[in-house]
Amino acid sequence: MEIYGIGIDLIEVIRVKDAIEKFPRFLGKIFTDEEIKYCLSKGKNQYQSFASRFAAKEAAAKSLGKGLGNVIFFKEIEVLNYENGMPYIILYNKTKNYCMDNNIKEIKITLSSTEAYCVASAISLKG
Numbered sequence: 331m332e333i334y335g336i337g338i339d340l341i342e343v344i345r346v347k348d349a350i351e352k353f354p355r356f357l358g359k360i361f362t363d364e365e366i367k368y369c370l371s372k373g374k375n376q377y378q379s380f381a382s383r384f385a386a387k388e389a390a391a392k393s394l395g396k397g398l399g400n401v402i403f404f405k406e407i408e409v410l411n412y413e414n415g416m417p418y419i420i421l422y423n424k425t426k427n428y429c430m431d432n433n434i435k436e437i438k439i440t441l442s443s444t445e446a447y448c449v450a451s452a453i454s455l456k457g
């Protein structure tokens with residue numbers, strides 16, 4: 331496989347927390363039901379989990395060379411975790427179709443966070 335693109339995103343946890351608290355529909359517009367369930371299970375660290383997933387979606391979109399909202403959509407990029415904790419991406423609908431049309435087989439993702447910041451890096455692989 332060859333690299334199609336790379337992306338990175340950094341976000342402040344407080345920005346995501348504020349959006350969640352001020353805009354009740356924010357969660358449902360950005361995150362899938364599984365992502366919401368996972369993040370809420372993190373208790374006091376839920377905002378870090380939401381911010382990490384937000385950054386992952388942004389990084390994934392950047393790795394595809396497209397902005398969000400045209401052919402790539404937040405809810406069509408789902409960030410889940412294997413049992414060992416390693417994150418992975420599942421794509422849906424138009425976002426998945428875009429990847430299929432461009433022979434993108436996988437998006438690798440890595441996440442890191444502190445109390446205040448979350449960062450995600452993504453590599454789209456073509457093959």
